[in-house]
Amino acid sequence: MDVLSVAQFCLAINTLLGELGEFAIQGEISALKISGNQALFIDLKDTKEQALLRLSNYAPRVTGLNLVREGMEVIAHGRLEMYPPTGSFSFKVRKLEPVGEGALKQAFEQLKQILQNEGLFSTARKREIEAPITKIALITAKNSAAYSDFTKILQEGNFGGEVDFYPVTVQGDKAETEIIHAFNEINSQARIKNYQVVVLIRGGGSLEDLKAFNSEGVARAVFGSALPVIVGVGHEIDVSIADFVADVRASTPSQAAYYMLQINAQFLETVFAQLDLHLQKLKDSLPSKSYMQQLLQLCEQRLRVRLVPFQLADANLGFSRIVRGKLQNEMYKIKSNLNSYENSLEKLPNELDKSKIAVTNLAKLLAAYGPEQVLERGYTLIKDEAGNYIAQKSALKPGNKIAIRFSDGDADAQIT
Numbered sequence: 001m002d003v004l005s006v007a008q009f010c011l012a013i014n015t016l017l018g019e020l021g022e023f024a025i026q027g028e029i030s031a032l033k034i035s036g037n038q039a040l041f042i043d044l045k046d047t048k049e050q051a052l053l054r055l056s057n058y059a060p061r062v063t064g065l066n067l068v069r070e071g072m073e074v075i076a077h078g079r080l081e082m083y084p085p086t087g088s089f090s091f092k093v094r095k096l097e098p099v100g101e102g103a104l105k106q107a108f109e110q111l112k113q114i115l116q117n118e119g120l121f122s123t124a125r126k127r128e129i130e131a132p133i134t135k136i137a138l139i140t141a142k143n144s145a146a147y148s149d150f151t152k153i154l155q156e157g158n159f160g161g162e163v164d165f166y167p168v169t170v171q172g173d174k175a176e177t178e179i180i181h182a183f184n185e186i187n188s189q190a191r192i193k194n195y196q197v198v199v200l201i202r203g204g205g206s207l208e209d210l211k212a213f214n215s216e217g218v219a220r221a222v223f224g225s226a227l228p229v230i231v232g233v234g235h236e237i238d239v240s241i242a243d244f245v246a247d248v249r250a251s252t253p254s255q256a257a258y259y260m261l262q263i264n265a266q267f268l269e270t271v272f273a274q275l276d277l278h279l280q281k282l283k284d285s286l287p288s289k290s291y292m293q294q295l296l297q298l299c300e301q302r303l304r305v306r307l308v309p310f311q312l313a314d315a316n317l318g319f320s321r322i323v324r325g326k327l328q329n330e331m332y333k334i335k336s337n338l339n340s341y342e343n344s345l346e347k348l349p350n351e352l353d354k355s356k357i358a359v360t361n362l363a364k365l366l367a368a369y370g371p372e373q374v375l376e377r378g379y380t381l382i383k384d385e386a387g388n389y390i391a392q393k394s395a396l397k398p399g400n401k402i403a404i405r406f407s408d409g410d411a412d413a414q415i416t
Contacts, residue, residue: 074098
């Protein structure tokens with residue numbers, strides 16, 4: 001048998017203990033002490049039998065320490081280790097979680113006060129969501145009622161945008177870690193995928209069920225998000241710490257979806273209001289003659305039917321169906337009266353020049369909502385041979401033929 005030194009033996013023991021992995025142990029805090037150099041010592045006793053475990057670590061490294069106190073029942077997460085200088089065993093605690101409705105309520109109020117004092121709930125820091133919303137990053141549980149309600153309402157409301165789904169567990173031991181990881185992944189992809197907002201939703205439940213949404217880790221993930229965050233939890237009566245930190249609080253997952261639709265509806269109303277204002281200015285500048293009124297109607301119909309829908313469709317905003325449905329009757333009138341209107345145009349060169357100037361100005365206004373300005377900055381749109389837009393590298397393979405749209409025209413290419 002090899003003879004080991006004391007230090008070698010302690011090293012061997014700690015190696016074996018490390019291979020056991022992490023434990024989650026429930027008990028009552030009978031003593032809690034933090035030394036002057038921030039060393040933490042906790043005595044955790046069994047609530048039913050005579051058993052005691054010593055917990056230790058560097059206090060700033062222990063998550064949830066500020067939410068617990070002596071006499072509180074907790075779950076301690078950590079690993080076993082032996083401290084070589086004294087030869088004593090202890091449980092190196094990494095995270096502390098209060099247990100029981102009363103303890104969770106107390107921890108909720110404590111964390112709420114801490115984060116409020118730090119300014120995480122301040123209305124001054126809450127961000128507005130850019131309209132129109134065309135790309136959403138959704139965080140919730142797979143096959144959940146929250147996911148079904150949210151996506152169903154968007155579909156029924158003709159949202160037309162895209163929703164990228166980041167599935168997580170929303171309760172249990174893994175929930176907090178998975179939600180934080182989802183935020184980190186979205187932050188790293190935000191610019192590449194052109195997300196405008198993050199939506200975090202789940203159904204209602206008890207304080208135990210909502211523990212992840214009341215955790216400090218998730219609260220700071222919401223606060224540190226690169227994009228505005230909408231949080232919708234459960235029912236009207238359910239309010240979580242994440243709700244207070246979010247840029248927008250929706251009382252339910254369904255209300256979060258309705259909020260998305262409302263933002264886009266208001267955007268369309270603004271576009272049409274600006275269009276009507278400029279058309280009215282054009283109308284007021286023309287002579288009050290019947291053929292000029294017909295000309296104006298033609299311009300108005302063409303602008304609405306052709307410019308607005310196709311500008312928005314090119315930008316992949318998904319609003320073209322809404323606009324086309326709104327103007328379907330006017331399109332029929334254009335086809336039936338086009339010849340008579342064009343004859344009128346030949347007789348009105350001076351008036352037409354004025355109208356062209358007004359239409360050009362209006363087209364510039366509408367172009368602000370389309371892709372042209374984006375293309376001018378060096379971006380391109382890529383289509384495959386079937387005419388479908390390509391958004392991912394994985395959709396292309398060597399030999400594929402593609403069409404590339406630049407700001408000044410199109411070019412054909414082949415993937416090598």
